[in-house]
Amino acid sequence: MGYELEEITLSQxxxxxxxxxxxxxxxxxxxxxxxxxxxxxxxxxxxxQGTIAESLIERYGNIIYLIPxxxxxxxxxxxxxxxxxxxxxxxxxxxxxxxxxxILTLLVEFYxxxxxxxxxxxxxxxxxxxxxxxxxxxxxIESSDEESEDIDGLAFSNMLEAFEALRSEEKGSRAxxxxxxxxxxxxxxxxxxxxxxxxxxxxxxxxxxxLDQFMDYNLLNKKNYRRVxxxxxVVENE
Amino acid sequence: MISxxxxxxxxxxxxxxxxxxxxxxxxxxxxxxxxxEELYEQINMIFIVLLFIMEQSLKDEPCTMDDxxxxxxxxxxSSFKKPISYEExxxxxxxxxxxxxxxxxxxxxxxxxxxxxxxxxxxxISFINNKPVYxxxxxxxxxxxxxxxxxxxxxxxxxxxxxxxxxxxxxxxKLHIEKASYDKAVDDIKNIFNQLRIQYQRIREAMRxxxxxxxxxxxxxxxxxxxxxxxxxGDTSKKFSRYRDNIxxxxxELEEKDINIQKLDNDDTKNLVNLKxxxxxxxxxxxxxxxxxxxxxxxxxxxxxxxxxxxxxTLIKRFNLRNELYDKLLENPNNLxxxxxxxxxxxxxxxxxxxxxNKSVEIQKPIxxxxxxxxxxxxxIDDEQWKEEQIARQREKLKQYNRSLMVxxxxxxxxxxISLKDLKENLNEDYSELIPNVEIFKEIVIELLxxxxxxxxxxxKERSEHIAETGTLDFQLNxxxxxxxxxxxxxxxxxxxxxxxxxxxxxVIFENVNSSTGKIKRIYCSNIYFDLN
Numbered sequence: 037m038g039y040e041l042e043e044i045t046l047s048q049x050x051x052x053x054x055x056x057x058x059x060x061x062x063x064x065x066x067x068x069x070x071x072x073x074x075x076x077x078x079x080x081x082x083x084x085q086g087t088i089a090e091s092l093i094e095r096y097g098n099i100i101y102l103i104p105x106x107x108x109x110x111x112x113x114x115x116x117x118x119x120x121x122x123x124x125x126x127x128x129x130x131x132x133x134x135x136x137x138x139i140l141t142l143l144v145e146f147y148x149x150x151x152x153x154x155x156x157x158x159x160x161x162x163x164x165x166x167x168x169x170x171x172x173x174x175x176x177i178e179s180s181d182e183e184s185e186d187i188d189g190l191a192f193s194n195m196l197e198a199f200e201a202l203r204s205e206e207k208g209s210r211a212x213x214x215x216x217x218x219x220x221x222x223x224x225x226x227x228x229x230x231x232x233x234x235x236x237x238x239x240x241x242x243x244x245x246x247l248d249q250f251m252d253y254n255l256l257n258k259k260n261y262r263r264v265x266x267x268x269x270v271v272e273n274e
Numbered sequence: 275m276i277s278x279x280x281x282x283x284x285x286x287x288x289x290x291x292x293x294x295x296x297x298x299x300x301x302x303x304x305x306x307x308x309x310x311e312e313l314y315e316q317i318n319m320i321f322i323v324l325l326f327i328m329e330q331s332l333k334d335e336p337c338t339m340d341d342x343x344x345x346x347x348x349x350x351x352s353s354f355k356k357p358i359s360y361e362e363x364x365x366x367x368x369x370x371x372x373x374x375x376x377x378x379x380x381x382x383x384x385x386x387x388x389x390x391x392x393x394x395x396x397x398x399i400s401f402i403n404n405k406p407v408y409x410x411x412x413x414x415x416x417x418x419x420x421x422x423x424x425x426x427x428x429x430x431x432x433x434x435x436x437x438x439x440x441x442x443x444x445x446x447x448k449l450h451i452e453k454a455s456y457d458k459a460v461d462d463i464k465n466i467f468n469q470l471r472i473q474y475q476r477i478r479e480a481m482r483x484x485x486x487x488x489x490x491x492x493x494x495x496x497x498x499x500x501x502x503x504x505x506x507x508g509d510t511s512k513k514f515s516r517y518r519d520n521i522x523x524x525x526x527e528l529e530e531k532d533i534n535i536q537k538l539d540n541d542d543t544k545n546l547v548n549l550k551x552x553x554x555x556x557x558x559x560x561x562x563x564x565x566x567x568x569x570x571x572x573x574x575x576x577x578x579x580x581x582x583x584x585x586x587x588t589l590i591k592r593f594n595l596r597n598e599l600y601d602k603l604l605e606n607p608n609n610l611x612x613x614x615x616x617x618x619x620x621x622x623x624x625x626x627x628x629x630x631x632n633k634s635v636e637i638q639k640p641i642x643x644x645x646x647x648x649x650x651x652x653x654x655i656d657d658e659q660w661k662e663e664q665i666a667r668q669r670e671k672l673k674q675y676n677r678s679l680m681v682x683x684x685x686x687x688x689x690x691x692i693s694l695k696d697l698k699e700n701l702n703e704d705y706s707e708l709i710p711n712v713e714i715f716k717e718i719v720i721e722l723l724x725x726x727x728x729x730x731x732x733x734x735k736e737r738s739e740h741i742a743e744t745g746t747l748d749f750q751l752n753x754x755x756x757x758x759x760x761x762x763x764x765x766x767x768x769x770x771x772x773x774x775x776x777x778x779x780x781x782v783i784f785e786n787v788n789s790s791t792g793k794i795k796r797i798y799c800s801n802i803y804f805d806l807n
Contacts, residue, residue, distance in 0.1 A: 055625070058622045092619075097580070098579075102622075103619045104618060104619060104621075104622065104623075105618075105619075106615050106616075106618050106619065107615075108618070110623075111622065111623060111625075112618040112619070112621055112622065112623060113614070113618060113621045113623050115614055117623060118614060118621070133607075133610045133611075133613075136610055136613045136614065136617070137610060137613075139617060140599075140600060140603070140613060140617075141600075143595060144595055144596050144600045147595050148594070148595065148596050149381070154592055154594075154595070155381075156380065156381055157379040157380045157381055158376075158379050158381065158400070158403065158404075159376070159379040159404065160379050161372065161378075161379070164378060164379070172604065175604055176603075176604040176605075176607060179604050179605050180604065180605050180606055180607055190607050190608055190610065190611065191607055192604075192607050195607070229620065229621055229622065231620060233406055235406055235414050235415065235416050236414070237413060237414060237415050237416075238338070238339060238415060238416040240404070240416045242404075242406075245485070247620070250619070250620055251595075252590065252592065253590055254619055255595075255616070255619065255620070256592040256593060256594075256595055257590050257591070257592060258590070258591040258592060258593055259590075261593055261598070263615060263616050264593070264598055264599050264616065266612060266615055267599065267603075267609055267612045267613055267615055267616050268599070268602055268603075268606075268609050269608075269609060269612070
């Protein structure tokens, strides 16, 4: 198949734009957006470049996203990067897994729906999230079998200890040694990633359209179920 | 099929609203903490809060938890007299909003039987929603507003079908005008105006929903809304114009009477005032009507566009996050080790920067240009933060403008007009507010001189005719003047501002004034007079 030079240039511009901004909104750069949506060749070229860069170029609604592949730790976060951002510098793995558990609990609270969208609630208060995390951790202690706990110490009981060991302050404390501070830091990170709106003053968490779309179209898509299987260890690293 | 069961789900929606309200409120012990022991007390309180939110929504004013708490406190002090503090009132507000009305953020479905499809259908119910707003341009807060269902619930407490409302109010309004009971007509026209407002906000809410997720907005809702819009738009505009002419005529009659007999009796004066209020509301109603018309078309194109976007994506089959992943994880925590594999597509990492060695041999730029350079660098590092900082800076600057203008206006107001020279003497060498820096002061004075005659009434009228938010952070003389007058009751008496040069006099000299570049300057101004007559 032959491509025009102009098409190649456009696709390269789009790809660089995506590398820089990670998303291309119709209203932010209409020329590039139109080139992508209206010219099949350009779209094809951009997607190819995406594949080479170990990521997926996908349009949800009127926004084109660059989504790093699961194994892409250059455009996406490696465990070390994430840990450095989410936890305090002296954090152990326990703290890191706790932070992951918090994020996952947040997602479950929001996206438990069965309707046309998986979104099941409009907002979540920070306090409710805190309670939910400790409850689920306790649930986890009960439902996880003894054997799996012993392998090398990653157990809900440990995480719950780590979580409960964080001091609970009435208000205002943002130190990472308090529960609120720990959660606050995670929420700030998610807000910077444009996944949630977090209004500190009212302790209000709302999801953004981006997160809604990613959950509906990507993360919870049956096509991507293999990710779950891999997390659950059903399929070992292919 | 029994025909009287046709609209059953619709009825269930109304009933479901009440059912949820009571279900969320009943047997909650929280009420008792605040001394609301009886069911009726609780229900009264809920509806009082709902009405307050409706009022705020109608006025398009933010409604934060503080506002709600303050309102409850006020009502409690004046009427219920429960022994609860302001803080407790806020807690009560939080409880009513989040637990009772908001269902703790969880979506509410009431199951109603659909006799056409012979099955129970989920009917979605929500009373309030919230959005982030900026208070005083600075603090980010959550503001609550009524949803469609919320409006319907509140309207149904007045026992009227929503689409009949406008006509009924119109009828009553006409009757009152004919009977010349203008005080009642004022209430009616306010109601009519509120109806239009509600319709307008419904459209906006629908647009927000569609933007969020077009799939969650049903075609039936869309159809209903469009029909309501068309009905509202219908012939109301013409009717309102006719009413307005009619009212103007009456105002004129009364005013002429006023001139001729010199003195109207008390009733007529009241009538005149009421008629003027009616005229004002009618004008606003016509404006509102225009807005509805405009947004009606916006809604149509938005819905079409969003649906087109969606249709390009085949409906996606999804798995359930809780069953398929979360619950299994709870059984075996070791799976958390790989969890970032699942989350990674959500997150994007900042890239490392590459240092270009040529930077080191670049010609050194003077300090100021370098400062600018640094600004640009921040942009690369954190775009969002940079933008926020810029906005904050703009706001700070705008405040300086307003403070300076405030000094001029207050002094002019106190002395009923003042010259720049006298103003300088009044300030006793403290120019920090008047002249935050030379550039700002210069711009204000030039703007004032350029506009020469400013008529406040005229400006207000102009502003009321353009409801659309400007939201600009640049200094706009007219906007600032109006804002200052709105905020400061002392300035209320200003009707006109007339600024002119007094040529013959010596220049006014300000010493030790900052300029935006950080230098200390002395400035010479020709003397100027700020006249308020």
